Amino acid sequence: MTNFESLNQSVVSGDEAQVIEQVKAFMDAGVSPLEIINQGLIGGMNIVGPRFKAGDMFVPEVLMAARAMAAGVNIVKPFIADNDLPSKGKILLGTVKGDLHDIGKNLVGMMLESSGFKVIDLGIDIPADRFVAAIKEHKPDILAMSALLTTTMQNMKDTVDLVKEAGVSVKCIVGGAPVSQEFADQIGAAGYAPDAASAVDLCNKLLSA
Known part of the structure; x- marks a missing residue:
């Protein structure tokens, strides 16, 4: 060995x-x-x-x-x-519209990739309709959204709503400094992670369920 x-x-x-x-x-x-x-x-x-x-x-x-x-x-x-190449699942990643922060998002992407997930990173300032278009194109298992400003958190709700309206099958998870489990529950997200390591645990949990 x-x-x-x-x-x-x-x-x-x-x-x-x-x-x-x-x-x-x-x-x-x-x-x-x-x-x-x-x-x-x-x-x-x-x-x-x-x-x-x-x-x-x-x-x-x-x-x-x-x-x-x-x-x-x-x-x-x-x-x-x-x-x-083993892949545990496909994750679509992005910072929501109006938000230009990407250090946390990039860290989550790297940690997910190094744990065996395939990651498609859309970048920053992504509007809800672009998330939905990317879901239809890439067919990910999970959509992971990040926000660092309280003013852009609402765009997470808009995205979750649009995903449901579009009838696409994907689990939405959220993270970022102002985001909480309570907020994730309010907007109907499948989960919330306070940091990059927790995001990996959450994706593992959601995809093994």
């Missing part, structure tokens, strides 16, 4: 150069590309998530870890057929 502990640690410490070197060494040694991704790279991010949630790691460190992991995945990806 291959020991991925040192690769896990390189991901956790966000050492991109070391991750690249170790991944190449595993590839040269004939280790299965899927094993490198699942146990080495995702394995490292599985340590990061709980540490971040517990307050032992901070946003810049998580971003570095996610970047280091992505650098490793990029080396291995060409050796894996697309349909072999």
